[in-house]
Amino acid sequence: MNPLKRQILLITVIAAAIMELIDTSIVNVALNYMSGNLGATLEDTSWVITSYAIANVIIIPMTSFLASNLGRRNYYIGSIILFTLCSFLCGNATGIWELVAFRFLQGLGGGALLSVSATVVFELFPKEKQATASALFGIGVFIGPTIGPTLGGYITENYSWPWIFYINIPIGIATAVSCLFLLYEPAIKQKLQKIDWVGIGLLIIGIGSLQVVLERGKTDDWFAAGYIIFLSVTAAISLTAFIIWELSIPNPVVNLRILKFRSLSISAVLTFITGMGLYTSIYLTPVVAQRLLGFTPTQSGLLLLPGSIIAVLALVLTGKLLQKGVSPALIVLVGFLCFIYFNWSMSRINLESTSATISLNLIFRAIGMALLTVPLGALAVSSLQAKDIPQGTALNNMMRQLGGSFGISIINTYVARRVASHRMDLITHITPDNPIFIDRLKAYTQMFQQYGITVLDAKQKAIQLVEKVVVKQSSFSSYLDAFFLIGLFFAIVLPLLLFVARRDKTKPVVIPSSDH
Template sequence: MVYFMINVSFIQMKKSILIITVITAAMMELIDTSIVNVALSHMSGNLGATLEDTSWVITAYAIANIIIIPMTSFLATKLGRRNYYIGSIIAFTFFSAMCGLAPNIWTLVAFRFLQGMGGGALLSVSQAIVFEVYGKEKSGIASALFGVGVFLGPTIGPTLGGFITENYSWPWIFYINIPIGIAVTVSSLLLVTEPAVKVEPKAVDWWGILLLVIGIGSLQTVLERGETDDWFSANYIIALTATAIFSILMFIWWELTIPNPVIDLRVLKSKSLAVAAILTFVTGVGLFTSVFLTPVLAQRVLGFPPTMTGLTLLPGAILAIFGLLFSATLLKKGVSPLIIIFTGFILFIMFSYKMAGFNLESTPGNLARTLIFRALGLAFLTVPLTALAVSGLEAKDVPQGAALNNMMRQLGGSFGIAIINTYVAHRFGSHRNDLISNISVYNPQATQRVNGLTQYFAGKGASSFDAQHKAMAVIDNGINRQSFLMSYLDAYIFVGLLFLLSMPLLVLVLNRKKQAGPVVLVSDH
């Protein structure tokens, strides 16, 4: 009897360590989606790159995730889940080290892409293992538990990144993955096994993958570089736009005509999945753009140090854990996902509205309180959107539907950051021109301000010419700071309006019956 109890206890301990291992691996991958956000300015200065170019460090990682997620099921069955998973952890850890050693911005972007390719399995395979351990009868616990990791990863990334950047240097945001990656690798070697039910690998859809890579890569480049190179005045932008349109249309046609597509678009015949996929895309835009915009606003405009910037996200992240568990509990009790999704959208819109009211005197406390609305809003969207996505699917289509829905979240984040970058650059130019137009000899307030600053610098010993030059530099810096503030606030309004305009889609699935309980967030395998 004692031996039996010890054996059961040992098995339970192994399961607990396995769960901690795979969720740590998933969180490590997700933390890296946002840990670099607070370090962008430092990277930009250290590597001699513009902020727009440096944002590719985020975008390349997201694109790699989007490409690899649909392939995870094939690779896991072809190579063996255990081999693929452990190999992905090793690749993620190795390329993390290479990112820290990168000598220039484009080398860093290349290593970030490869790091994202390795990280793709850490999310989907980790989740498959969690649900396998808990079993179908405890899917609610598994769903909420993994949901905590899915949400907290991108959210605590800036906090961790801020602390590391301020106290050490930006390469350490990548080096920190090395000891964690080694520990997760060793634990996985000891504990991760092949699934009980073996699945025969299908022929890989190479043409579909190629069209997806070309289409998304071309579109992403157009979105990122269009503003910098004056859009269609650049021939390569025109060529890439045509390539993106052709490749994406061919991808859709190809995926609908072959028997084993890399992404089975036929499952989108389900109205609930189609609506959920769109709303998940929008949620991805909100999740990743808010984590991208907020640190840049806090540091570049409000002057918060990196650690303080990261800490402003922490209260919301802690409350989001309770929000995730609460939303999973509501689903288990039979509350319709639509009600929870509606609440989540309202909370995020309130966050956008409150951010639009910020000014140059806003404090870290103001920002931390406002970010709570963001955290709770996104927490209320994470589990119910997947419940809605798979609610109208047959059992055989659930994995593909969940994978497609997960890909849409990543795609929304990738597109969102690119679009917001372009939008902010456009609004900055517009606001700056408006403000500069008020600086003239016919504006007594402007003249008084320039004269006052000129006299101040002259009193400090500067020549008449130097004093006037320094005065104009102060005015110019003030105009830039105010222009950046206004452009970032415009971006929050833009994302908030996107959420608002998406809400009527819920009407299309109002006749859906209440769901019986929470389902898996993502399951590619």
């Protein structure tokens, strides 16, 4: 393949991956608009996000199996077409459940755009430049979820919510046509396998049930809802059976045996935590900025801009450091420390914090993510044989997506409980013998009296205003606690780096040359 075609194919598959990742978060800011337009409750509309996440996590670990049996070129192009077609159908949906169904199908198509794209990017570079390949793909992994909410907010505010789906159509058509002419089958082809229907069924039931529990548990008060209990038990049984089954048959749909490689298994855990950090920070920061600090959607989006620019540079730098032989474990350590610092700093902001303060904190987050994305991706496949790389990549990508789902679910529950705790703490200080409270109440009362309100009504409104202040401060403090908790998760897994500092004594990975 000549250099020009190689570059076009590289841009194509990275664009496809970015498109898929943007769609994981672009819908979040448009739920209110969809709810009103389609005449659905906000709770029902949130299934637009849930259905996509379920389909994504189900299909990602199966992509290697499907690509082997259907042909990677056919599967990838077919997935792009499915994703693009469903984007059009989502934009034209006339009912909420019609939209949910099309989002599920869109998620099935999107799974290949992430995993297969990563494999193709690795193949386009010789072995000595694998770190550069990982850096380039890492840019897409980082940028996609980061710009999704900002892009979704801009489109929804200035146009209408269907356009968050329509923008995929020209990109989808362009990537499908490009792949039709440029995408090749891998040099090493695996033999067609007998379809593992049992494994596929257990995976769909287990992961599907788990995702519903994670996405809907907080909304329905977890185990107070009967269907959450049922799906939790179903997920536990199905996933246990799935693991046992996959380890006992010769041609599993997901080859769990490759987790015996220490580099992949530890990388999967670290990637899970990284996914938590990536998605929860994108979720928490706009909420705090808009709901509590009073920033507009545009201002919230601009908070991420400096960090995003620096992250791209950091990703390229990380690739060069890896090429020069710098230990991936050392780079991951620095990345984790940056992310721990980001969460610690965010846990210490106040209601008077400026956009400059938050942007500076987000720069540390961006650098941390950049330093984690590249070496973790390379570390995951570093000890695998070429034929196992697609499966290892798929498993690692699944762990990132699951980390995001677990992280947001944990954070939502944690925030709700901390709000109640902080509110109780604040209320204990609202007493007649607290001079600070008495002075604040008098100030509020006098403020309302200046508008011609009677003393009695002014005092009543002052009490209501105190209540609003308590609610706002309770919410704010709980979100700061959430940032601290995520930072704690990063700190807890740091000792795992001691185990990857010593490389596996296994055959190093051999990436097929891209001279096809």
